[in-house]
Structures are given as C-alpha cells and as structure tokens.
Amino acid sequence: MAEPGSIADKVKQQADIVRLVGDYVRLKKSGQNFLGLCPFHSEKTPSFAVHPVKQIYHCFGCGAGGDVFKFIQEIERVSFPEALQMVADKAGVRLPERRPRTPEEARSTGLRTALTKLHEQAARFYQEQLHNSKEGKLARAYLNDRGLTDEVIKTFGLGYAPGTGDALLRRLRDAGAEKEALEASGLVNRDDRGTLYDRFRRRIMFPIASESGRVAAFGGRAMGDDTPKYLNSPETPIYQKSRVLYNLHRAKEAIRRNNYAVLVEGYLDCIGVHTAGVENVVASCGTSLTDLQVRLLGRSARNVVVSFDPDAAGVAATERSLNLLLEQGFQVRVLALPPGTDPDLFVREQGAAAYREKLKQSQPYLDYLVERARAQHDWRTQDGKIAALNYLLPYLARLPNKIRRAEWATELSARLSIEEALVREELRRAAVERRTEIKLRPEVAKVVERSEVKPAERRLLQILLENAEIRADILLELEDAGAHKGAGFERVFEQVLTLAREGTELTPAALADAETSGLSEAERRLVFELAFEEGQEALGSLEEARSCLAAMLRRKLEGELREVQRQIQEAEKAGDSGRLRTLLGQKQALRKSLAELH
C-alpha cells in the first residue's frame, strides 16, 4: 500500500490509472468513470469501472478492485515492488536505489545473504552424498525403486543427508561459514552441551525453493524407521513456511500456460504428478494450505485442481483448502482418487495416462461436496436435507461472485428438492453476515428483523467514505457507542477506525487493502461498490449519519435486550434471585437507553 509521502505514493500521484489500465483494457468514458470489459473474468457487457479521480478500479462482476499497483500486480502477476517499478517506469518516475536504511537492516540483509549461500552449499553437499557415497547409493536405489529416474532426481535437486551427524557442519565450516549464520540457518542443531550437529541425518533431502528459485529450506524424509517420517527446516529469516509453495518456481510457467494449477500435499506426490507429464503442479508441504500460499498461487492462475489423498486426513485437508480457495475467488475442481491410494502411488501403479485421465474428469468442487454430503446424511428426510444444506452452505457462502452463488443455489435446491427462494435467501444472508449455520423457517422472522437495519449500516459507511468533513465527529460517536459491534459490517467499521487512529487517509484502496485489512471478499466488494455510488447524494449530512448511527445502536440494544430477557427467564426458572435482580437492573438500563434514542 502506498503510504502518504512515500515513494509509492509519489509514483501513484504521477501515474494516471486510466492510461495505465488502458494499456490492457479498452476503456470508454461513461459519466464520470471509464468502463470496459473486465480482464479478470470473462464477460460480454462491461462491468469493469475505473475511477479517474479516486484512482481506483472495480469490477462489479467478479469483485476485482484496488489501486494502480494492485491492478499491475494482478494483471502482470508480479509482487508489489515489481509493480511499483513498472508503474514508475510508465509514469516516468525514477525510483531511488534501495539502500539499507539502518545498521540493523544492513545486518539482517547480510544474514539473509549468508543463509542463502549456506543453503546453496548444503543443497550441493546433499546431492553429492546421494550420488557418490555408499549410504547415498542405498537412498538412490530406494528412489529409483519408487519410480524416480535419475533425471527426475536431478530436476528436483534431490539429495541425501548422511547419518554421521556432523558431515554437513564440517563442510560448511571448512567453507568459512560463521557461527551466527550456521545457527540461524536451521541446518544444524545444538545439543545440551552446546555442541552443534546436523539437523538432518539419514534422510532423503528435498530442497524447497522460494518463488525466485533460490533454495531456502529443506524437507527430509527418513530412510529407516526414524521419526518423524518427514522433518522440515524450521522458520528462518529466509524461510516462512506459510509463504512458500513447493515447486512453484518450476511450475509457474506451466501454470500460466495451462491457466490452472494442480495442488497436492506432499513432495513425492508433487514429483509423481510431475513425472506423469503434468508440470503445473505445486504442493503445500509441511503445512496445511495457508491464505498466503493461496494468494501466491493466485498470481499465476485462478483455477485449481485439488488432488489430495482420499483418506480421512486428506478429505479434511481438501475441505479446508476449498474454503481458502473459494474465499479468494478461485475456480476449484477436485480430483478424487480411489481409496487406499495417493497421487504418487496412483501414478506409479496406474501410469501417467491414467492420472491425466483422472485429471480431465475432475469434478467441480460443488459436485464433490454434494457427494460428500450425500454420503453423510440421509436426503430423504427433512432433517437430513437441512443437515446436508448446513454442510454445504459455508462453502457456497464463501463464493465472492454473486452470480455464481445464485447458480449454485438453483442447482442445490433442485438436487435437495428444497424451495429455491429459501436456499437463495439463506445463502445471500449467510454470505453477507458470514454465517456458517442455516436455520430454516422458524428463524426467518428474526432474520428479517435484523436485515431492516442493513441499509443504515451501508449508508453510514458510504457517508464515512465520502464525507471527510463530518468523518471525525461521526467516528468518535461510533466508537463511543460501539454501535458497530455485532453489525454485519463490523469488521469494515473496525478497519475505518484503525485507519483513523493511524492517521492514514481513508480511501477505498486503503480500506480494502487485502494485506492489512483482513476483510473478506464480500466486505471488499461493498467498499468498492460504495466508492462508485458517489455524487452529491452520497455525501449525506451530519443529521443523516447520526440517524444511521442511531438505527445501528437501536439494533444492537434490542439484541442485548432480547438476550437479557432470555437470561431473566433462565434465572426465574433456576430461582436465582440475586442474578434476577442484576438482570432486571440491566433490562431497565437498556430500556432507558432505547427510549433516549427515539
């Protein structure tokens, strides 16, 4: 994000988002904005808008949106610094050369360089061991036996860590490695007496590279019965496991070419699928898939085939990863393998062609989930239907695209033979409120009551965004009263308050900045939609803002009143007179606050 006064901010001022986006999208002036066909999803009528004054873009179809840097990051699939450089070049701004600002920064850069070098040396050492040592020969035979040819072993840079205990340590020391770097590298451990020794012993070594292809860590698979079966590098200044996808640097090009990625769990699965001729494969090794890994992947493609183990743990991992992928707007398919196998084993036993065929037949994630739901619940009963719907709803609710949500709602209601309007309505609400539970009919009355206040929330947010003059006053009142607590858009209001506290200018891009805000897709979209609904009307007035605030506060107090009422009944039943007195006092106070609002 471009902080005020920063070089990024200067570049942003100089660059014209309309011209920059115009290099990629044919834009036509439409009112105050520019409109074009969205480059991030396929469409026939333009729903991609660029706002020349606010210097933002937003697609009303797929929800893509942000500032000029975000646009370049997304379309060119580059990192922020790269996008900054590109925009600067186009705007004719010269970026100053990056120099370490402080001795601390210089030291940490030095350490990172040293660690990278140590990992390079270690990778070479492990490879030599695999090819030249006696122990290594056994390891190589094992790999060959598992169907890994010497060529594949070379491609993936596989190696072997000998059992001696300090062979790597000695090698690195001889090459002049310093103690501080050695200890920080995670390649060696320290025992009780303070002696250093190799972290990896008697293991087949899988180098793990960063996106740029530099080795940053290792995964080691035990050769014998040693535990754990897989041992990974710890986190170091050059390795954060939640930010790395195994094989991404190699697979990146193939992923872009094919416009999708195959996601597997383990190193050997990844290599196995690769040998089956599917080069666009990555693995989430040593961790269950993270949000950051999903974003990383998203720079290369928005389509993913999840190919995990069919066992219980693999199914759970599949369901978890679906949530993350859907939330980030990926199109997801699931490749379901027969029980008792895994991608690596399947390729070895059934052959490359069979795996590729399975890949072709991979199902849209909803079909997969419907099958799972069918296996778990009896659809012939009303309870079973609701349970099945409850299982499926959280996934659907995560779809950021309204149209796709609606399509699936139709599909689901047909399959479950539940009234479509009901499914749609529950989905819509769950998506906005991020609810993960659905309660049919008896609850509908309550839901309607809550929804009446939504326009107030939405409107207040809009006034806050548009009207800087009254913003400070309203924010004070909002925070004082806590009117946003428990509201559907609570997190958006929280983020507005955070920016205000930091003294950051409140812009749609700053508010929705995915890196810092933690907002969901639905919340981000709301922010951008509001930004484009501007005009004199959008400005609002102090009175109007206050009445929105009052409506939100009323909803909150009414909710609290209901809860106190419920607790009163409980206390009455239990005959707890002390508690009853306290609660009645609370009830009276809430009544009074409510009366003052009218």
Ligand SMILES: [Zn+2]
């Ligand atoms: Zn779009």
